[in-house]
Amino acid sequence: MAEPTPLHALETPCLLLDKAILRANVARMQVHLGGLGVSLRPHLKTAKSLDVARMAMASPAGPAIVSTLREAEYFAAGGVRDMIYGVGIAPAKLPRVAAIRAGGTDLAVILDSLDQAEAVAAHARASGDAVPVLIEVDADGHRSGVAPGDRDTLVAIGRALTEGGATLRGVLLHAGDSYSLSDPDALAAAAEDERVAAVTAAEILRAAGLSCPVVSVGSTPTAQFARDLTGxxxxxxxxxxxxxxxxxxxxxxAVADIAVSVLATVIGHQRAKGWIIVDAGWMALSRDRGTARQAVDQGYGLVCDLAGRPYPDLVVRDANQEHGIVAVRPGAEARLPDLPVGAQVRILPNHACATGAQHDRYHVLDADNRVAAVWPRINGW
Amino acid sequence: MAEPTPLHALETPCLLLDKAILRANVARMQVHLGGLGVSLRPHLKTAKSLDVARMAMASPAGPAIVSTLREAEYFAAGGVRDMIYGVGIAPAKLPRVAAIRAGGTDLAVILDSLDQAEAVAAHARASGDAVPVLIEVDADGHRSGVAPGDRDTLVAIGRALTEGGATLRGVLLHAGDSYSLSDPDALAAAAEDERVAAVTAAEILRAAGLSCPVVSVGSTPTAQFARDLTGxxxxxxxxxxxxxxxxxxxxxxAVADIAVSVLATVIGHQRAKGWIIVDAGWMALSRDRGTARQAVDQGYGLVCDLAGRPYPDLVVRDANQEHGIVAVRPGAEARLPDLPVGAQVRILPNHACATGAQHDRYHVLDADNRVAAVWPRINGW
Structure with a gap:
């Protein structure tokens, strides 16, 4: 667009993205991981945007990881050539994987069972394409993966792949249980546990004569708190x-480093209750209430002024589909700001992945909190 | 499509819609409300699909109610001529309302403050279009609305509208607190409270010499449990x-009358824990955990076979973005069904509005649980 658009000219609710904060967040992580001697493979499942991906990837060709084949197709069409589809492969999805690979993108898959390994190997033999595979290893009992010390299963999967015609590229772990922590030392310990589990599994494969070039770990908290990533x-x-x-x-x-927010408009008041009603409900904010389990419950989001500064203790206390009920946090003594019908606010989300998924575009802010660009994002499978 | 598609040919996760159940649900509500002497104005915010709307509305022209202007534009383009935009109007949205009205659709707005009424009246005078307005009345302290006995505010809004150049069409209430009930008598009482509040507000307006042709109430629970709708x-x-x-x-x-489900594929097992991992996580199911507050917590959804029959006590116990962890309900003794990698299941959602919003189409099932049509749906604002 030629002229930046002021926020008051936007239809609400809509999703805002502060480009300078995004850029700083990416740079900080790259410096941190570079200092630990490892590269970053950004997960594109949060942003689902080629514009964002290009800011986060080491090069326009990748590397990257995705959570759906729709993402893989979209980013492959946008020139990303090195991707992992980071959800355990279902055999019925192999034809779509093959089509993406046939287009020139090195798309790897993950799996954690011999059944899957045999299905991928059979596909590799039938197609003549030695699909690269990472074995998913369970870092912390959170979700999926082979136990890191389960030598028999790891080696059986590795052999089924390599002897069956596929490629064993390495191991992949995700320390999802780190999401339940908040103590820096506990987080550093979770990162170390993830590292040890990864290296243990890789060494088992190598000791059996199998190659394991890639040893991939990650979650935002463990990436942030890792102190040593040897191996x-x-x-x-x-x-x-x-x-x-x-x-x-x-x-x-930090709250000040949150790059996304939902722009909303005040549409009513229930003054006796201390409520301000806005036009961002759970449809715009998502149903995610993850902070309810944390020390500070942020309701459906923390309410900020148009410059992105949080009002003291002002949160979205409850949400219906297209209504947010804004009020002071329970127990807090903050004054309700004067926000008449028609006033706009920005709401920081509990969970960027979930809130982003409710929208089909980012309104990208410049340094003056005006919209300098609109970036599309995808959803679906 | 020419030939119905079997479920195993679908990419998962995806949204299924049982057309026969949908038809029966609509017919049951129409008969129930017809027996009480009132008409149904279906809320299209759940389905956001013209195909579904045409099955639910009295005629292809409506009436209907919507939750976003995007819905209003979509349904107006599809021939719906009588709609209410059922979220308190922000003055900045009046130009979009005007454009829809200029296209020949009688779109009404709602509001609950004098400020909004004056803004709508000013718009009506400036545009020469006497926009129809319903005053939102608060049935139960749930969200928005003027208190039903607040004569001064009701009459002031009514006069600001009628004397200012807009049209006062009536009053509108939504007994949202009925969602927290489960006893039939309590639900019938909530419906009666909603009715009395509506009639009280309408009578206040009429006593002040204002017309109030429409007296509109509704929520799925109170609609279902209403015994008398006089007035x-x-x-x-x-x-x-x-x-x-x-x-x-x-x-x-009833569970057997749930028309929507998410088709998912098994992608792994954690046998020692009794977990089956499927490719429907919260992205496909939504983050809605509303049943956590009810007597029976359904996790992220109830797992069914491909015919739609629930497995005993099998639920999605936890969900990540693209992973669902399926397990037997805590405390239950049911056996885990034998579902190998690649097997498909259907998952009944906690909240049809939230789950639907994660998808862009319905795979419409025929009587043999094959896909006979694909119906698009919209999202966004």
């Missing part, structure tokens, strides 16, 4: 780019 | 069309 070749993280209140509750980002 | 002209409800586990927890729909 690790790459770190994956995504939400750090945008930050959110949940990551702030963990201690992984 | 009411129309009932609004939306989620009843699809049903969901939350409405089932209230007692407003």
């Amino acid at each position: 690790i070749t790459e770190v994956r993280a995504g939400v750090f780019m945008f930050g959110d209140l949940f990551q702030s509750g963990i201690g992984a980002v | 009411i002209t129309e009932v609004r409800a939306g989620v009843f069309m699809f049903g969901d586990l939350f409405q089932s927890g209230i007692g407003a729909v």
Whole structure:
């Protein structure tokens, strides 16, 4: 666009992205990981935007990781040539993987069972394409993965892949349980546990004569708090780019470093109750209430002025589909700001991945909090 | 499409819609409300689909109610001529309202303050279009609205509208607190409270010499449990069309009458923990955990076989962005079904509005659980 658009000219609710904060968040993580001698493979599942991806990736060709094949297709079409599809592969999805690979993108898949390994190997033989595979290893009992010391399963999967016609590229872990922590030492310990689990699994494969060039770990909190990454070749993280209140509750980002917010308009008041009603409900903010389990419950989001400065203790206390009920945090004594019908506010989200998914574009802010660009984002599968 | 598509040919996760159940749900509500002498104004915020709307509305021209101007524009383009935009109007949105009205759709707005009424009246005078307005009245302290007995505010708004050049069409209430109930008598009492509040506000306006042709109430639970609607002209409800586990927890729909489900594929197991991992996480199911506050917590959804029959006590116990962790409900003794990698399941959602919003289309099932059509749906604002 030629002239930047002021916020008051936007239709609400809509999603804002502060480009300078995004850039600083990316630079900070790159410097941190560079200092630990590993590269960053940004997770594109938070942003789902080629414009954002290009700011976060080492080069326009990648590397990157994605959470859906729709993302893989979209980013491949945008020139990303090195990707991992980071959700355990279902055999029925291999034809879509093959089509992306046939287009010139080195798309790897992950798996954690012999059944899957045999299916990928059969596909590799039938297609003549030695699909690269990372074995998902369980860092902390959080979700999926082979136990890091389960030599029999690791080696059986590795052999099924290599002897079956696929490529064993390495191991991949995600320390998802780090999301429940907030103490820096505990987070550093979680990062170390993730590292040790990864190296243990890689060494098991190598001891069995299998190659394991890639040793991939990652989550925003463990990436942030890792102090030593010996034996690790790459770190994956995504939400750090945008930050959110949940990551702030963990201690992984500062509130001032949250790059995304939802612009909303005041549409009513219930003065006797101390409520301001805004036109951003859970449809615009998402249903994510992750901060309810943290020390500071942010409701459905923290309310800021148009410059992005939080009002003291002002949160979205409850949300219906298209209504947010803004009020002072329970127990706090802050004064309700004077926000008449028609006034706009910015709301910091609990969870950038979930809030982003409710929108199809970013309104990208310049240094004067005007919209200098509109970047599309994708959703779906 | 020429030939129906079997479920195993679909990319997962995706949204399924059982057309026969939808049709029966609509017919049941129409018969119920017809028996009480009122018409149904279906809320299209759940489905956001013209195909679904045409099954629910009395005619292709409406009436209907929507939650966003994007919906209003979409349904107006599809021929709906009688709509209410059911979220308190922000003055900055009046130009979009005017454009929809200029296209031949009778779009009414709602408000609950004198400031808004004066803004709408000023717009009406400037544009020469006597925009129809319903005054939002607070049925139960749930969200927005003028208190039903607040004569001064009701009459001041009514006069500001009628004397200012807009049209006072009536009053509108939504008994949102009914969502916290589950006892049929309490629900019937909530419906009666909603009715009395509506009639009280309408009578105040009429006693002041103001016209109030429309007296509109509604929520799926109160619509379902209302026993007398004397003085009411129309009932609004939306989620009843699809049903969901939350409405089932209230007692407003049976689990067998839930028309929407998410098709998912098994992508892994953690056998020692009794977990089955599927490719439907919160991105496909939504972050809605409304059933956590009900007597039966359904996790992120109730897991069914491909015919839509629930497995005993099998729920999505936890969810990450693209992973669902399926397990037997805490405390239950059911056996985990044998679902190998690649097997498909159907997951009934907690909240049809929230789950629907994560998708851009419905895969419409015929009587044999094959996909006979694909219906688009919209999102955004």
